[in-house]
Amino acid sequence: MSTHVHSSSTAHSVAPNSSSDEPLNYLTNGHTVKSWLLTLDHKRIALLYLAGVVFFFLVGGVMASVIRMELMTPGGDVLYSPDAYNRVFTVHGVVMIFFFLVPSVPGVLGNFLLPLMIGARDLAFPKLNLLSWYIYIFGGVSALLIVLLGGIDTGWTFYAPFSTTFSNSLVVPAAIAVFITGFSSILTGLNFVVTTHTMRAPGMTWGRLPLFVWAIYATSLIMVLGTPVLAVAIALIGVERAFGVGIFDPALGGDPILFQHLFWFYSHPAVYIMLLPGMGVINEIIPCFARRPIFGYKAMAGAMLGIAVLGFVVWGHHMFVSGQSMYAGLVFSFLTFFVAVPSGIKVFNWTSTMYKGSVNFDTPMLYAIAFIGLFTIGGVTGLMLASLGVDVHLHDTYFVVAHFHYVMVGGTVTAFLGGMHFWWPKMTGRMYPEIWGKLSAIVVFIGFNLTFFPQFLLGYLGMPRRYYEYPGEFQVLNVLSSAGASILAFGFLMPIVYFALSLKFSPKAGPNPWRATGLEWETSSPPPTENFASTPVITTEPYNYSPEDSERAPWDPFGSTTPEEVAHVG
Amino acid sequence: MWNFRLFPEQASSFAGRYDFTFWFEVAICLFFTFFVSLITVVLAIRYRRGSKVNRVHPPTHSTILELVWSGVPFVILMAMFAVSAVLFVEQYSSPADAAVIDVVGKQWMWKAQHSAGKKEINELHVPLGQATRLHMISQDVIHSFFIPAFRVKQDVLPGRYTELWFRPTKVGRFRIFCTEYCGTDHSAMGGYVEVLSPADYERWLESGTTGVTQIEEGKKLFTQYHCAGCHNENATVRAPRLEGVYGKPVPIQHGEQVEFVKADDRYIRDSILLPKSQVVAGYQPLMPSYEGQINEEDLLKITAYIKSLALKSEALPTYVPEYDVDKDMPGARGSEAEYDVDKGLKPGREAGEKK
Numbered sequence: 001m002s003t004h005v006h007s008s009s010t011a012h013s014v015a016p017n018s019s020s021d022e023p024l025n026y027l028t029n030g031h032t033v034k035s036w037l038l039t040l041d042h043k044r045i046a047l048l049y050l051a052g053v054v055f056f057f058l059v060g061g062v063m064a065s066v067i068r069m070e071l072m073t074p075g076g077d078v079l080y081s082p083d084a085y086n087r088v089f090t091v092h093g094v095v096m097i098f099f100f101l102v103p104s105v106p107g108v109l110g111n112f113l114l115p116l117m118i119g120a121r122d123l124a125f126p127k128l129n130l131l132s133w134y135i136y137i138f139g140g141v142s143a144l145l146i147v148l149l150g151g152i153d154t155g156w157t158f159y160a161p162f163s164t165t166f167s168n169s170l171v172v173p174a175a176i177a178v179f180i181t182g183f184s185s186i187l188t189g190l191n192f193v194v195t196t197h198t199m200r201a202p203g204m205t206w207g208r209l210p211l212f213v214w215a216i217y218a219t220s221l222i223m224v225l226g227t228p229v230l231a232v233a234i235a236l237i238g239v240e241r242a243f244g245v246g247i248f249d250p251a252l253g254g255d256p257i258l259f260q261h262l263f264w265f266y267s268h269p270a271v272y273i274m275l276l277p278g279m280g281v282i283n284e285i286i287p288c289f290a291r292r293p294i295f296g297y298k299a300m301a302g303a304m305l306g307i308a309v310l311g312f313v314v315w316g317h318h319m320f321v322s323g324q325s326m327y328a329g330l331v332f333s334f335l336t337f338f339v340a341v342p343s344g345i346k347v348f349n350w351t352s353t354m355y356k357g358s359v360n361f362d363t364p365m366l367y368a369i370a371f372i373g374l375f376t377i378g379g380v381t382g383l384m385l386a387s388l389g390v391d392v393h394l395h396d397t398y399f400v401v402a403h404f405h406y407v408m409v410g411g412t413v414t415a416f417l418g419g420m421h422f423w424w425p426k427m428t429g430r431m432y433p434e435i436w437g438k439l440s441a442i443v444v445f446i447g448f449n450l451t452f453f454p455q456f457l458l459g460y461l462g463m464p465r466r467y468y469e470y471p472g473e474f475q476v477l478n479v480l481s482s483a484g485a486s487i488l489a490f491g492f493l494m495p496i497v498y499f500a501l502s503l504k505f506s507p508k509a510g511p512n513p514w515r516a517t518g519l520e521w522e523t524s525s526p527p528p529t530e531n532f533a534s535t536p537v538i539t540t541e542p543y544n545y546s547p548e549d550s551e552r553a554p555w556d557p558f559g560s561t562t563p564e565e566v567a568h569v570g
Numbered sequence: 571m572w573n574f575r576l577f578p579e580q581a582s583s584f585a586g587r588y589d590f591t592f593w594f595e596v597a598i599c600l601f602f603t604f605f606v607s608l609i610t611v612v613l614a615i616r617y618r619r620g621s622k623v624n625r626v627h628p629p630t631h632s633t634i635l636e637l638v639w640s641g642v643p644f645v646i647l648m649a650m651f652a653v654s655a656v657l658f659v660e661q662y663s664s665p666a667d668a669a670v671i672d673v674v675g676k677q678w679m680w681k682a683q684h685s686a687g688k689k690e691i692n693e694l695h696v697p698l699g700q701a702t703r704l705h706m707i708s709q710d711v712i713h714s715f716f717i718p719a720f721r722v723k724q725d726v727l728p729g730r731y732t733e734l735w736f737r738p739t740k741v742g743r744f745r746i747f748c749t750e751y752c753g754t755d756h757s758a759m760g761g762y763v764e765v766l767s768p769a770d771y772e773r774w775l776e777s778g779t780t781g782v783t784q785i786e787e788g789k790k791l792f793t794q795y796h797c798a799g800c801h802n803e804n805a806t807v808r809a810p811r812l813e814g815v816y817g818k819p820v821p822i823q824h825g826e827q828v829e830f831v832k833a834d835d836r837y838i839r840d841s842i843l844l845p846k847s848q849v850v851a852g853y854q855p856l857m858p859s860y861e862g863q864i865n866e867e868d869l870l871k872i873t874a875y876i877k878s879l880a881l882k883s884e885a886l887p888t889y890v891p892e893y894d895v896d897k898d899m900p901g902a903r904g905s906e907a908e909y910d911v912d913k914g915l916k917p918g919r920e921a922g923e924k925k
Contacts, residue, residue, distance in 0.1 A: 086751075086754065155751050157751075162711040250727075251861075256728065257727070293628065294630075296632075296636055297630070297631070299631065299636050320658070321723050322725045323727050337648065344639060354614055354617055355617065355629070357625070357628060360618075372606065376602065380598070383599065383647065384595050386651075387650050388657065390592055390654045397749065462747065466751040466756060466757075467757035468756070470757065
């Protein structure tokens, strides 16, 4: 495995603050605010995204905390007003979906890693990339301003005619904010697709692409093809509400089911926009920490493309009791079960990747194992919701809430955290404190299950979602859920704190602390602005790990001990 | 707080079989979850770094294995699809003998009208053992009618009727929830189904009412809203008679074409609110729209009355407009005579058509 050591150029050496013997990297190459806010470097833009998604995660998290506090008791006693509660859960959903989950893994890890992984200097359109971030921030800040000015109470789903005719909240401004943010997704997706097609280094064939790149590529296709439909649906909501044009409201001659079709045509594939990049992260972590090639590379890449394609033909499963025809329900249910096949392939292949491996339990791997378990539960409960007759009772109850949190939080957020631990040394040049990392993974796992498992039971008992007050017989399970949420919140805050502290106190990471394969590990940590001193040439297959090497010469990625010393002790 | 339970009550003929399917699927889910968790944990521990195991030639793929773990789950998935689809179709097929109760959802209450004339809010009294079909519509936004103990749920839409049926098997009070988010007091939009023994139900129906049935109320409204002025026997304006219409095909003029539309609840509702959208062949679009003037509850009563007229006129098995009005009001009919009688109108009509 060759390491390309970056040598500083003359242009870099005149920059301020560069320590005398260390070459400049992308973090030290420019310290002005302008050098960050007008940067065209995909790695800096990734960090801008990181700041954005962490901020919006905290906003959405505070809303979640308020929801769980309110639901501790059956009566309304925290917010004192159902309107306030309705605004809080709407903000929670809108912020978490549009401003955290959708941009999280693609915006941060995708931006940072895609060019590095394919041996490119940057994305195909660096200016477009910066524009995407600005659109995202503009949309997000507008959304928060709307919240401060009175908020919106339609739920993240904007169902008509409630949203178009009956809601007394700022629907049109919120629709505009979501509409604008969509363009950030579209531009990012476009950029990633073009980059993957045109900027691969010599020898980086499609069959050698890291599976994370395949995941980002599949995601980008959905972003480009699906997001415009959401934009259309949301724009029509605005038009009907602002100008009274009858599109969805039957009182104006419209059809409310039409809105649901348009909305879910995007929003079901959007689930895979949120999930596939997380799967991509897990694809990288598991082979590295099992120290062996991934099991079934082609099936894994094909499964992700399959999920992306099938995701477009199953939207009607959100509408089994909506008044959609029975036959439409039968068709959508039937098609939905097909999505389970590629999802199943992924889970089985991840698990098989540990067979004959040399499994290490560092933090990223703990998160990856948690992902497999939680995603499996999220997936199989999704099958129950895809089951027509079974869905009738469970639809719009807490069973659905539990299901999609298992997929979105147990899946995507867990993968995002795993990925952040895995690539933190690459992004910052510093390790993180491993003890705290392991602890956070365990606390998140326990807190998560305690929060959301009781919600499956609540749903089966019949507790509807989006309820400000509820009958007393549901209280015990709600208290359990709220207790879990406080543990989960603690688990999520831990990494934010120790990651920040690690920038100053943790040991420096070498170029490749995990001894991982992949081009991103062949440049220094943090990488230089131009990524690679010279364009890399790829001559080996991906995930070229050897479990036997790992056994023969184990090492401590965190320690000051050299591999030789560890080998001697072991 | 401590009166909680882990399983919802079963109080309808459907609930037991729902639960059977539900637990069948839960068993499959648990099997997969435990299977995946087990092999994950076993492999992770067995192949942990430092364990003395054979690590030579880790396989990079296995076509057979991958086919097996695509194929076997697929068969199981299709079983899940089949059993749940059967359940779903059954929920769409209400028995012919089902008693119908009209339900109107509005922010934030449920209103029910029994054909005997009894009305209630946020309560629904139904007789034990009797298949009951709810005929539902919303006055404003989308709501959803959910009775957990019966395992039934159906969205209630504005502008369109939806239906839901059940057969209660247990006397008692069971919760109704609204499960489609509908604004401020969404969580307060609920109530109870009260399942009574048939005798108690009869007693309840008769208690505290004036004895005016839904049909009679509808007849009153029919006059009050001036429907009778045109649609009754002695009307001076030429409008289609409504006796014998309900449930039968009606010829509708679509430009040059005539199409037959079944006169169901949707047809009657649309004819009142959007009369110009479906003009009966042979008539002028003279009727004014009642949109925004009649609420859904009154519409249901008027519809009940119009339905009752279907039974009145055994002499008119299919709907035939009355052409004698022509003589009274020459020129009232426009170009409707151009339609093609071969399209299926009664042959006997032709003579009456000729001018």
